[in-house]
Amino acid sequence: MSIRLEARQDTSVRFGNARALVCRECRAEQPLGPFYACPDCFGPLEVGYDFPPLTRARIEAGPKNIWRYVDLLPVRPDIAEIPNTQPGFTRLIRADNLARELGIKTLWVKDDSGNPTHSFKDRVVAVALAAARELGLDVLACPSTGNLANAVAAAAARAGIKSVVLIPHDLERPKVVTTAVYGGTLVAVKGNYDDVNRLASEIAGEEPGWAFVNVNVRPYYSEGSKTLGYEVAEQLGWRLPGQVVIPVASGSQLTKVDKGFKELTGLGLVEQSPYRIFGAQAAGCEPVAAAFREGRDVVRPVRPDTIAKSLAIGNPADGPYVLDVARRTGGAVESVTDEEVRAGILLLARTEGIFAETAGGVTVATLRKLVATGQLDPDVETVVFNTGDGLKTLDAVADRVGPAATIEPTYAAFARAAERR
Ligand SMILES: *Cc1c(COP(=O)(O)O)cnc(C)c1O
Ligand SMILES: [Zn+2]
Secondary structure (H helix, E strand, O other): OHHHHHHHHOHHHHOOOEEEEEEOOOOOEEOOOOOOEOOOOOOEEEEEEOOOOOOHHHHHOOOOOHHHHHHHOOOOOOHHHOOOOOOOOOOEEEOHHHHHHHOOOOEEEEEHHHOOOOEOHHHHHHHHHHHHHHOOOOEEEEEOOOHHHHHHHHHHHHHOOEEEEEEEOOOOHHHHHHHHOOOOEEEEEOOOHHHHHHHHHHHHHHOOOEEEOOOOOHHHHHHOOHHHHHHHHHHOOOOOOOEEEEEOOOOHHHHHHHHHHHHHHHOOOOOOOOOEEEEEEEOOEOHHHHHHHOOOOOOOOOOOOOOOHHHOOOOOOOHHHHHHHHHHHOOOEEEEOHHHHHHHHHHHHHHHOOOEOHHHHHHHHHHHHHHHOOOOOOOOOEEEEEOEEHHHHHHHOOOOOOOOOOOOOOHHHHHHHOOOO
8 A cells, every 4th residue: 555655656657657748849848747838938748758668568468448558658557447438449440342442452440439438539538537637636627529528528427526528509419418418517608619618728727626638638638649549550460551541620639640650660669661641621620731732831720610520620739730740741631521521421331331420521531532632642551540420420411311211011012112023
């Protein structure tokens, strides 16, 4: 017991192999704490590590969830023993039908709809929750476009702590219900996500005891996205894919998959090999894609208007870093119309039996466009991300599909309807 207590006071154990918070702009270091902006230059902070030597075998012996990568995350080593939703290790499936349709040689879908609350957000929230506990913050809060709301409310319920979730008032109904069921405080705000986000920052200032997962513990939260990169590499047999297509909301996920790939290479867990990272946005909220297209470094905020609400962040915090990653790796950031998003959802469902939410429709439609415009090399192995479940955004395709016919319960009626005779 006393050994455990001493361990708790040792920051190097409390946050695993994390060393400090590092400014992404000026590289100045801060101690690990509930900080997200550099006191010198106001740049965003990210977690820096001193990794010990790691082996594939050690990771493979871990649990079948994100905690198999505990040595690469800013969490204590015994995290898996503390109640949490244990997200991750979702399936990577070979998508030959979709590949054929798009004219791509080798294609995989990383299907993150298989997480506990059916989106990739469970990954980031699990890491944020761990950090909140270590920092002594006992309310889990967030502004959300929907999926984060689900993940935060569920994680807090499982951990036995309070949650406060702020959402735009016009969110898809399924995402409201699937948040409210977990209890906690759910507040709908008259405004869009960027309004909700601003309000959350204000509340965070007034409530220092709360962990706003994507505000004051954002540096820890965003590290959870690295696990998507680790998993893809491990599931491919410990190698990096040549091309990846990733949806962009705040841009955190995309930049962290890149960070994850670099860490695996640096640690010798995968061989160094070139990879290109592509970002996907909806045309109705394409601040990063527009900057990429126009060769700008500045990401100009937009007012979102798209059915892809989970990606509808008009002022993306990591937008400039997404541009950096896309340009450095030889990728691109593209956007697709809502009509293409709907077609993307139906295409993935029809070819691979995966029902994606609108964000998945965005990435699949963007993949198709990248091939058609020659930006993505169809001969290079590609992974496309589906980050959420279609059941949460039924309305996107509800009026496009349905029964072939409604018939009397007789074979004759069936035969007529199904054209069997
Ligand atoms: C939040 C979210 C993303 C992207 O997240 P960022 O890290 O903010 O870019 C992608 N897909 C889904 C379904 C999401 O909910
Ligand atoms: Zn700085």
